Amino acid sequence: MKFQIKRDILLRSLTIAHSIIEKKNTLPILSNVLLEIKDKKLNIVATDLDLVFQDNISDVKIDKDGSTTTSATVLYDLLRKLPSNLDVAFNLKTENRLDITAENSNFNLLCLPVDNFPTFTEDFTKKDVIIERGKFLSLLNKTKISMSNDETRHYLNGIYIHPTVSNKRSYLTGVATDSHRLSSSSIPVENIDNFKSFILPKKTVFQLCNLLQESSENISLNSSETKIQFKIGSSKIISKIIDGKFPDYSKVVPKDNNKILSVNAKDFINSIERVITVSIDRKEGVKLTLAKDNLQLFVNSSSSGEGKEALKVNYTSEDLTISFNSRYLLDIASEIEDEKLTMNLNDAVSPVLIQDNKDKQSYFVIMPMKIWDILIFRKKN
Numbered sequence: 001m002k003f004q005i006k007r008d009i010l011l012r013s014l015t016i017a018h019s020i021i022e023k024k025n026t027l028p029i030l031s032n033v034l035l036e037i038k039d040k041k042l043n044i045v046a047t048d049l050d051l052v053f054q055d056n057i058s059d060v061k062i063d064k065d066g067s068t069t070t071s072a073t074v075l076y077d078l079l080r081k082l083p084s085n086l087d088v089a090f091n092l093k094t095e096n097r098l099d100i101t102a103e104n105s106n107f108n109l110l111c112l113p114v115d116n117f118p119t120f121t122e123d124f125t126k127k128d129v130i131i132e133r134g135k136f137l138s139l140l141n142k143t144k145i146s147m148s149n150d151e152t153r154h155y156l157n158g159i160y161i162h163p164t165v166s167n168k169r170s171y172l173t174g175v176a177t178d179s180h181r182l183s184s185s186s187i188p189v190e191n192i193d194n195f196k197s198f199i200l201p202k203k204t205v206f207q208l209c210n211l212l213q214e215s216s217e218n219i220s221l222n223s224s225e226t227k228i229q230f231k232i233g234s235s236k237i238i239s240k241i242i243d244g245k246f247p248d249y250s251k252v253v254p255k256d257n258n259k260i261l262s263v264n265a266k267d268f269i270n271s272i273e274r275v276i277t278v279s280i281d282r283k284e285g286v287k288l289t290l291a292k293d294n295l296q297l298f299v300n301s302s303s304s305g306e307g308k309e310a311l312k313v314n315y316t317s318e319d320l321t322i323s324f325n326s327r328y329l330l331d332i333a334s335e336i337e338d339e340k341l342t343m344n345l346n347d348a349v350s351p352v353l354i355q356d357n358k359d360k361q362s363y364f365v366i367m368p369m370k371i372w373d374i375l376i377f378r379k380k381n
Contacts, residue, residue: 001037001066001092005057007102010042010088011079013055016211016235017046018076020053020203029116033075035090035098036067036114045117046072051204052120052238068092068111078107122238124222124229129195131172131219133232135187137212139174142185142362144205145331148178155244159205162197162246163189171361175249179367181328182249183335186361198228199242211235253365254353257344259317261290265341267311269333275299275307276326285369286326290345291319299326322348323369332364 017033025031034045042057082088082102091099092111100107140159148156156177164173164186171186172195200208208230212219217233223241230237272286279301289296295311322345333341338358345352354364 001035001068002063002090003037003042004061004063004087004089005042006059007079007082007086007088008084009057009059011076012214013044013057013235014072014076014079016055016207016214017044017053018072019210020046020048020051020207021072022048029069029112029118031071031073032069032112032117033072034067034069034114034117037062037065038067047118047120048203049118050201050240051207052236053207054236054238056234058234066092067114068095068098069114069117070098070109070111074109120238122224122227122229124224124227126194126222127191128220128222128231129172129189129192131187131189131221133212133215133218136172136219137209138359139172139185139187140205140209140212142335143174143176143183144202144209145335146176146178146181146183146364147202147205148176150178153179155199155242155246158199158201158242160197160199160246160249163192163195166361175246177247177249177252177365180325181332181367182252182365183332184249184253184363185359196223197246198223199244199246200228201239201242204228204237204239208237211237252351253363254344254346254351257346257350257353259290259320259345260315261295261343261345262314262340263295263311263343264339265333265336266339268341269330271297271309271311272326272330272333275309278304278307279326280304285323286329287321287323289319289321290315290317292316317345320345320348322352324352324366325369328366332366335362335364 021031036043042060044055046053086102089101093099096111098109098111143159147158160175162173164171170189170192172189173186175184211232215232220231222229228239228241275297276299279299280303287298293313293315295313297309299307332354336356338356340357342355343352349368351365351367356362
């Protein structure tokens with residue numbers, strides 16, 4: 001195998017490949033990336049057995065076909081430290097030695113046999129569903145903030161992707177929840193009559209976001225019984241789906257919250273950021289006190305002190321005091337596209353619906369904290 005390629009082109013692909021590979025592997029071959037010259041292209045493959053990344057690069061000068069595997073981390077770090085736009089030459093001189101030359105630099109990397117590298121033969125026979133890149137990336141960004149880290153409820157460790165219908169129009173909807181908050185976002189999609197719902201694992205979500213941010217191509221989505229495939233330009237991600245049933249999330253979405261708060265999203269974010277500076281542990285929460293057209297934000301930290309700030313808002317219902325995990329509020333507010341953030345409230349203990357007037361197909365639900373019970377308990381102990 002012998003070829004030459006621009007450093008920047010290969011580094012774009014290796015950045016994704018390197019991030020997929022686990023840092024600690026019981027199988028040494030899984031720490032490697034597959035490099036294969038075939039059909040006038042460089043094929044790159046990386047996997048952790050649950051997730052596969054493939055990329056076919058045509059912008060490469062080929063002298064000889066062949067294949068090998070070498071350390072993804074070493075190759076990634078090497079390329080990252082080379083000057084931009086440099087020509088990098090690869091030459092597999094022996095079965096276990098890959099010679100790499102770039103200007104005045106020369107490296108010899110150890111290799112493992114290609115025969116040891118996992119093979120993937122999944123059959124995706126369904127018709128591809130085409131999704132607009134920007135809209136799908138927005139869906140992932142808005143819902144991933146609510147994915148759970150609780151491994152005992154593995155079916156919450158990802159985003160539930162499923163077809164929905166609203167006003168006779170078909171949508172692809174993503175939902176995630178950790179039982180304290182819920183995010184939902186829908187995008188219009190054609191030809192999803194036979195689309196099968198699935199739960200996309202957390203790691204796959206983050207890798208897809210990374211890939212979509214670097215691409216301008218639309219997505220082709222296909223699935224089998226146990227896997228999902230995303231084709232984006234010359235790249236492909238194949239992922240196992242989470243085996244489990246996602247709960248009926250519609251039951252927790254408030255329908256009758258009639259206390260409406262409208263606040264400038266940026267001002268709201270900045271105010272929260274300021275008052276929580278007194279709190280070392282941001283899970284201590286922030287208290288919101290609402291009166292006519294006025295919002296008071298208050299943080300009380302048992303170890304650092306207090307922070308308070310007032311905001312002018314649109315609010316005409318009766319006075320209300322309610323508390324939230326400040327990080328959850330910031331995550332949600334940061335995903336609001338409109339200038340205004342709208343909160344639909346009921347009382348101090350009921351779920352709150354947060355809406356984006358610029359994106360009617362997205363919403364968030366957040367549970368209040370019983371913050372003062374927590375503070376009283378701390379004082380007693």
